[in-house]
Amino acid sequence: MKTKNLHVLAAVMASACVAMAQTLPGTPEENGLTPKGPTIFLNLPSVLNNDNSEAVGIAVGGSGNVMVGWEDDGDELADAEAVWTILDSTGAYVTPETDQTSLGADYTGKVLRNRFLSYFRADGTATSGRVSWGPKIKASLFGNNFGMGATSMSPNFGDDIEAFKGTMDATESDFPTVQLLNGNGAPLGIVSGVSDQDAAPAGSVRIGDWDFLKTGNIVIVGESRQNDDLSTRFGGAAPLRHAAYRVVTPAGVEVKAYSLLSEVAEKVEMWHGVGVTANGFGVRFALNGAGTVRLFDNAGNPTSTNINLAEATGFALAGAGGRGDGIGFHGNGKDAYVVATAGTDANGPQVWVTVLNANGSVRYSKAAVTDVVLTNPSRVDAAIDASGRVIVAFTDSGFTGQSIVLGRVLKANGEPETGTFWVGELETPETNASYSAETPRVAWRNGLVAFTWLSKNSPEVNPVTGEVLQVVAVRLFGTFTPGSAEGVGLTRIVKDTPLIIPANNALGNWEPFASVIGTSTFLIEGNTFVVNSDSMQRYVVGIQPAAGGAMRLGDGFHADDGTPFQGQINFSRQNGNPGRVAGDKRPGAKNFVVGGEASPHMVEQFQSDNRWTLGFDRLGDGRYGSVQAFSLDTVTLAQKPLHKVLDSANGRLSGGAAPGNQITRFGGDVAFLDNGNYVSMVEDRSRVLYADGNAAVATVFAPDGSVVTETFVVATGDVWQSLAAYKGGFVVRVKSVLYFFDNKGVPTGSVSDSTANASFDGGRGDGTRIFSHINSHYVYLAGKITTGAIVRVAAWDSRDRSFVASMDVSEPGFTGDADRVNGAVDALNRLTVSWVSQPTGYLKQQVAARVLQLDGAAKTITPLTSSFFAFINTSTGDTIRSVGMSVAMTTKQICIAAKGEINRDNKPDEGANTPTEVNFYTVLSHPAPAEDPTTPVGGGAAPTLKVTQAGGSLTLSWPIASSGFTLQKASSLSAPISWTAVTGVANNSVSLTTSGSSSQYFRLVK
Incomplete structure (x- = not known):
């Protein structure tokens, strides 16, 4: 007996040791996921919660927005059986509060208002969630659109959606429909998974799943309860449940008629299970209970037989999951599908992941969670990104006694990339959550991971009973890590190069401006010290051959005798503002113009004539926007003045006096037009043209300095850069309004930038930039939106001022704040957007950039690269910094300039060794080099050699x-x-x- 007791004690002690040494899931941060914020709770009791939440779904759109859907059965208009809402990549609501009504006789005068929407009528009004059930949430992997598929109910759907009134009344059964939406949730129409004839037989057809195809069409799969169809229509031996699919255009035109999903007419059940690749779609279903996949091309033609997952992989767990309620099946829009299941094999409880190639062959099939011991994993989902990496989501109660949501990332070959981690910060082994978290779904795209699940750990309870309710929870994470320009396939033509390295630190507010002459030469304007002074500034211009080679440093202003001026030129401020520079972008061009705040009327070298003594008093310390145009020898890089330095706005005035020394300011910009003239726009504080305050004013000059159009008011208010020349004219942005003009300065119209469905900085525009190209009619605005740390670019057509397209430039997973934004576009509407970033882990700000392209006909902006750090001088340390960037580009090269502290030997690991705020630049290759089609100087096509x-x-x-x-x-x-x-x-x-x-x-x- 004594020996037996000792054995029992030893066994207990061993068990205790095992329990104490149990490996727990880690944090998301420890496993490469950076939270965008805490858990977001959507259908809180204070908004709308019927205590019946289920059927959650989530998708990440091409723009970075996130669509979430769920079911929450209730009564009357509050019956939310299929609803959705859209968030941006920071978790802020995109979907506005919207009135929802019903056309049913019992609902006259009743209105429900919230952000949880369902379907839209043809007139754009919204129904409540009572018209359909069982939502399936999808985002197009080939664009920005979203959609919700659901089983539409008779007669509710027909009562509320006029287009279906005749085909869904009290005599009809339910069938699947899809509400199509754009990336912000605006309605694009409703399509049906069945035709009128398909819906006619007795019995319902439930939504199985659906998705967007690369062709732009939509595939919808229904689980049919019209059992007789299997035998009478599809040749089965007996009437049974089955699944059928249909392919339609976004307008509802049938591409592939309603067809049997399985290659054999036997019992099929399905709940979830459609994924897409570039060349078609796959469907996962239960054939007589066995997990099965079949593949199709984009036209809906089968490209495989039924693939029994257990047999194809050799693992029974790969085929587990029944009809699919608790498993995941998705495509990556490129070349692979992922299947995630859960169950128990000889090694114990498992989460199992299988990845199939687009042709149905098995890439791998294995246990996904091997670093912690699972107890009862269930409700599994998985997402697969374009590279083939997989993130799996599941629940298990073995770590806390309550079910919590967990995840793990696998590499493209199936090997673990991270450990297992918990998802919700309120539901961890450490917090020991009081209540459960269940039924997770996950989406992953462009570095943004989006989880949704049902949680009983929200901050609210039933206000009447105090009961804990299940609430739809969402948490967003970034997985994107920006790399170098070389890492995204670009070649560094010119390494990080300072314009000039002074002996002392900069005076502040000195930052570069960049432009280009034709296709040959980049221009980088900067500030430095007056010769033999450490307290006064002057303007310089770096002249850099676009194809590479040595930079020549020129001076921004030349004296009346044509010699470079390197003395004091500003008599009231030395620490800024930055100068401006613009080149004639026509191939073969040689001209450029420099602008800067200056006081040339006080300097002897600029007083060879009477242009400062016409009668307008500029005071003894007045400064004003001054301009001077030059011609460049593109071989020797020598510059020659085309005219003397001019007062841009008030140079022709014969009377009056400035009210203070800030007469006009850059605040403003210069730009060459497509006819070879240039426009100068400044912020006018002289009260000459607008007596009641500041105004943006513009003047059109010929290259020789003669005035084409005398100074006129664009709009009242302050302004920063905000000028761009397009084909046939130019545009100025003042306080969120774009003002369009022809080449002579005649107004052609205006438009609010709010038409881009985004909120940009509405002040003078320090953090935003507009840009265009003289070969294009499109105008671009880039900036950080006011609702989150997202850099967005939007485009308008100057011909009718219509909004064209927008895109989030910074990947949804690009963590960290964003500051100043700048951009440039080439003659083929390929654009480079750059911004000041500070990702997690970086002690100093770093300039990031991304190259994109606009398809004006398709009204889409798509990336040519992922985001990257622009400079070699990028570091997580505490000395390397880059800010205040400016961008110029040709169809073959990209120049990005900035200011900051760098290592002059381009060894950032050794830390910065320059004075503060040095102006510097780099030149990179274009990711899609091409010839410039712009009409060259002299007109016509360039000659053939x-x-x-x-x-x-x-x-x-x-x-x-x-x-x-x-x-x-x-x-x-x-x-x-x-x-x-x-x-x-x-x-x-x-x-x-x-x-x-x-x-x-x-x-x-x-």
Whole structure:
């Protein structure tokens, strides 16, 4: 007996040791998921909760918005049997509070108002959630649209949706429909999973699942309770439940008629289970109880037989899950499907993940959770991203005694990428939540992971009974980690290069502005110290060949005698504002203009004529927006003034006096128009044109400084940059309104930027930028939206001021705050947007960027790269910093300039070794290089260089009518490129002697 007791004690002690050493799930942060915030509770009792929440679903849209849906059966208009709402990537509501009504006779005059919507009528009014049940939430993996599929109920649906009144009345049964929505939740129409004839037989057809196809069409799968159809219509041996699918266009036009899902006419059940890849769709269902998948092309034609998952993988758990209530099946929109199940095998309770290739072959099938011991895993879902990585979600009660939501990330090959982690911060092994968390669903796209589940741990209870209610919970996480420009496939043509490194720290507010001349030369305007001074500023311009090579530093202003001016030019402020620069973007162009706040009327070198003594008093310390245009030799990079420095706004006034030394300000910008003239827009404080305050005013100049259109008021108010030239005109943004003008400054219309369905900074515009290209009619606005740390870009068509498209530039998973935003666009509507970021883990701000493209016809903006850090000088340390960026681009190169503290040897790990706020830049390759189609200087297409060889002689020529071009040669196209002029050219032709084996490259420039 004594020995037996000792054995029992030993067993108990061993058991205790095992329990004490149990591995617990970790935090999301420890496993590479950065929370965007705490858990968000949606259908709280204070809003609408019927204590019947179920059937949750979630999807991440292409723009980063998140759609969540659920069922919560109740009474009358509050009967929320299929509802949805949309959040942005920070968790803020996108869906506005909306009135919901019913056309039923019993609901006359009754209105429900909240953010939980269902279907829309043709007139745009919203129904309540009483018309359908069992929501299935999807986002197009090929665009920005959302949708909710559900089983629409008779007669409610027909009563409330006029288009279905004749086909769904008291004599009809339920059938599946889909409410299509755009990325912000605006209605796009309703499509049906059955035709009128398909719906006619006795019995209902329930929503199985649905999805968007790459073609833009929609596939809808129904689980049919019209049992007789299986035998009478599809040739089965007996009337049984079955599943059928239909493919329709967004307008509801049938592409693939209602067809049997399984290749055999036997019993099929289904709840969830449609996923898409680029070349088609897959459906997971239970065939006589066994988990089965069948694949189809985008037209709806079968491309596989029934794939029994247990047999195909060799693992019974892969085929578990019955009809699919507690399992996940999704596609990644590219080349793979994921199936997630749960159950028990010889090794104990498991969460099982299977990934199929688009052709149905097995990529892997394995236990997903191997780092912790599971007790009773259930209600599994999984998401698969475009790279093939998988995130699985499930519940288990073995860690707390209550069911909690857990997750794990797997690499594309199925190996663990993270450990197992808990999802909700209120439901962890440490918090020991009092109540359960159940039925999770998960979505993952562009670095944003979105979980939803049913939680009894919300901050509210039933206000009448005090009862704890199940509430729909959502939590968002970022998994995106920005990398280098090289990491997204770009080549660094010019490494991080300071414009100038002064001996002392900058005076503050000095930041660069960037532009481009034609396709040949980037311009980077900056501020530095006056020669032999450490207290006064001057303007400089970095002149950088776009294809690479050495930068030449020029001066922003030249004296009246044409010599560079390097003395004091501002007599009332030395710490800013930044200067401006703009180049003529026409291929072959040579001209550019510099703008800056200055006091040239006080400087002897600018007083060769009477332009400062016409009668307007600029005071002894007055400063004002001054401009000077130059012509550039694109070979030597030497600049030559085209006119003397001018007072942009008030240079022609013959009387009056400035009310203070801030006469006009940059605040404003300069831009070359598509006809070769330039426009200068400044913030006017002189009270000359608007007596009651500040105003944005503009003047159109010819390159020689003559006035084309005298100064006029654009709008009242303050302004920062906010000027861009497009094809045929220019635009100015003042206080959230875009004002459009033709090339002569004649107004053509205006539009509020609120038409982009986003809230940008409505002040003077420091944190936003507008930009365009003279070869394009589209105008862009980029900025951080006011409702979250999201950088967004929007586009309008200047021809009719209509809103075209918008996109969140920073990936939903790009964590951290966002500050100043800037951008540029090339002649083909490919745009680079850059912003000041500070992701989690970075002690200093870092400039990030992303390249995108606009399809004006399709009205979409899509990425060409993921987000990246612009500079080599990027570091998590406490000394490297980049802010205040500016962007310019050609169709082949991208220039990003900024200010900050860097390592001048481009060794950021060694820390910064420059003075503060140094102006610097880099040049990168374009991700999609192409020729610039803009009409060149002189008009018409650029000439073709003809090359003929005879013996040892090589003749190069181009049409005699194409005048003004210079033939240049280089021995290499590797940076830095050294182009030199070819001598001996006569009548657009030259003959050269060929010798040796070295290569020679030639180009024409103008």
